[in-house]
Amino acid sequence: MSDESPLISSLRAAVAAAPGDVPLRLHLAQLLLEAGHSDAAVTEAAVALTHAPGDQQARDLMMRAMGGSAAPVAPVAPVTPETPVAQPPVQPPPARDGYDWKAAEREVGDVVPPRFVASGQGDQARGFERPLTSDGSGDAGDADAFEIEAPGGLRLADVGGMQEVKDRLEAAFLAPMRNPELRKLFGKSLRGGLLLYGPPGCGKTFIARAIAGELGASFMSVSLSDVLDMYIGQSEKNVHEVFRSARRKAPCVVFLDELDALGAKRSRSHHSGLRNAVNQLLVELDGVEGDNEGVFVLAATNVPWDVDIALRRPGRLDRTLLVLPPDEPAREAILRYHLKDRPIESIDLGKLVKVTDGFSGADLAHLCDSASESALMDSARTGTVRMINTKDLLAAAKQLRPSTEAWFSSARNVALFANDGGMYDDLLAHLKKKRKL
Template sequence: MADIESLKQALAVSPDNIPLLLMLGNAHMDEFQLGEAREAFDRVLAVEPSNAEAKTRIARLLDLGGKSSEAILRIEQVCTEAPEFAPAWILRATFSLNEGEAKLAREYYDRAVSIDAKYQDPELLKRIEQGGGTKRPPSGRIQSAGDQAGIYLDADDFGDEEDSFDGFETADDDDELELEFASKPNSNFSKVGGMEAVKEDIRMKILYPMQNPEMFKAYGKSAGGGVLLYGPPGCGKTMISRATAGEIDAQFISVGLHQILDMFIGKSEEKLHEIFELARKKAPSVLFFDEVDALAADRKDMRTSAGRTLINQFLSEMDGTEAHNDGVLVLGATNAPWHLDSAFLRPGRFDRLIFVPPPDEPARAEIIRIMAEGKPITGLDAAGLARKLKDFSGADIKAVFDQAIEASLTEAMKAGKIVPVTPKQLAKGAKQVKPSTRKWFESAKNYALYANQSGFYDDVLSYLGLSK
């Protein structure tokens, strides 16, 4: 088995390598280093938010740490998001069994096995058939679930499990919320390559007003409010938002709206309110809503009356009629601005729009330089590579690097020492990755040409060279 030290070394070269991170997390779990394991799985999710394996392992860790209700919520979420991922159903079966729900446990178990017979587990099946005989042991000792069933751990190993138990149900638990959503970013504009126009826009529309509120007030303008970033995927909307908070040394509170919708079923408005309150308490803060189009009225889950209530809640929180949003900058990001209801774009809400285009050639060169920093790479010709990467997004460029690093990592593993990435490997990566931004412009172009109310898409048109 891969040992922890060599995994860490490999990760130093390839920090976002998902298979390596998963291996590291699992290795820590085998050693019952639960905190470290969690960190590794969180890193996976930072790279790939939908990774079902990492989410399943986190659910398992939560259960091991005594947070069984949270663990159950999480595993249910994985089963919904990735219904074909058998290990999640196995874990869910184990959880149900621990809750004394043998019938449900059987259903989940059968589901896992029907997806992949390899997950048959005669031991677990026997326990299920006995009707969940092994209930949770008395407090103080926690039974681990899943493939480690039967191992008992001292509750003391997990620190404050008592008071953080059921964190999701204690509605006013700010700390929990803070841990989940807030951070002080260590990023700033210098970590974001190119995007000069976007940076300037953010400086004018956001940073100067926040830094000089008096001056802006004198002109009858208020600092704060909402800015919507839109553009093709992978071009740095999330990244620049985080960097914006870093620039003004503000707290960064990042919320994926799907997260709220999925995780707090039936409690979404309440959670949304709490998150806004947290941002107000932490001001100056940047409250970042990723995927705001999740709130679009034409989405299936938003057409219900519960969906409407959530949209209304969001709008009224933004209006600041309920509370003062001074010093709270609301940033939203979306790839599909055309789905947003025009109510979102009224004054006081997302009343400033910033188009985040794909990086141009100099920007790509800068992104390449930023990505190469601190990695073993020889003979890098950033400008030359940038020329080859027309229409590539930042995320696409990252994929090129990942490919090249992967290749040199394989060699490094064989050689037992660091083998630097070569220009040839990068060029090969450039051929393997397909640029992803063209497709976005195909849809955007139609909206820009035929639904360009109040000049919403002027920037897109001028990018495409179609402006009148």
């Protein structure tokens, strides 16, 4: 304001430097009111009230300013750190006949935020779009908080080789689900839990998606990062929301990826939130808080010995399936897949399959990448495009070691000395077959 006194200008600068100093701001507001700047006084008093909602001086000063009265008021003495400030009891302002309170609210509406808002307006006013869940507790009317994939076209026939795994899946899991008459006759519930374990990179996630396709079910993949939360109680709520969403989309396959992280042994966990998440997972698997009919729970882990034993009790993830490195037909199918869009010539797949025994699917993909890089570098050096040949692939296979070897070294000790109840009999049989015992 051009007609402000030097004192008011100095006080404005002081308030700007210390915006939370309520007595200083009220002193400025009083001077503005005495100088005839009622609107500016209202603004300063309103800001003071945001810092001290119960300050009677601020309320009285605002009433005077909004009423247009510039009657003298008691001066607001400067307050120093040594000066105690007496806080008068908070009293409602006296009623004033004919006073337009609505107009006053409109006048200060852009300065003083509302103390209460209708449900959902608070987050939106701050720029957050958080629609509520159907139970009013969280994220989206009837929308699901977790991504659920519609039934896909992937089938077990699309999984190359691994016939033994497919046969066991068919007998232990899929056949009862496909035959409702037999299931009803033998009292088999339309639910189930299956734990896939084995070395990393061998296609456990791919198999889980293929099972969902065989069942014509939706698919939901859940990992630790989807569940664990820093706030107390939120992790358990997230686990409940996973199963609530799956029940609404039944039939649905819930795939718990890296179960050793999500369902780690509670005796070894130092994170209370993770222990509570495991407890909630047990409750959901038992169907205590909802009917799990049509919800198929699949889980995958590289270290089943680190999974909480309660998760593997009957009625939960009580069936296990060892997913080994791809066999010869599977390795040939994987190599064909990773070479189909590359410039190749005269590839002897039979020879490659023989030298890649023990390679995981991820190892075979890396093998094709390495051979491709070799041919690319030769083409760059000579200026002539050279196709990828068998020699490139065999040279890459010679340089690589199967990543599954480290896993079998660890699993061997577990299978020999911690095979309680025959849990790892299939792993022992494989190690004996490969003469690794």
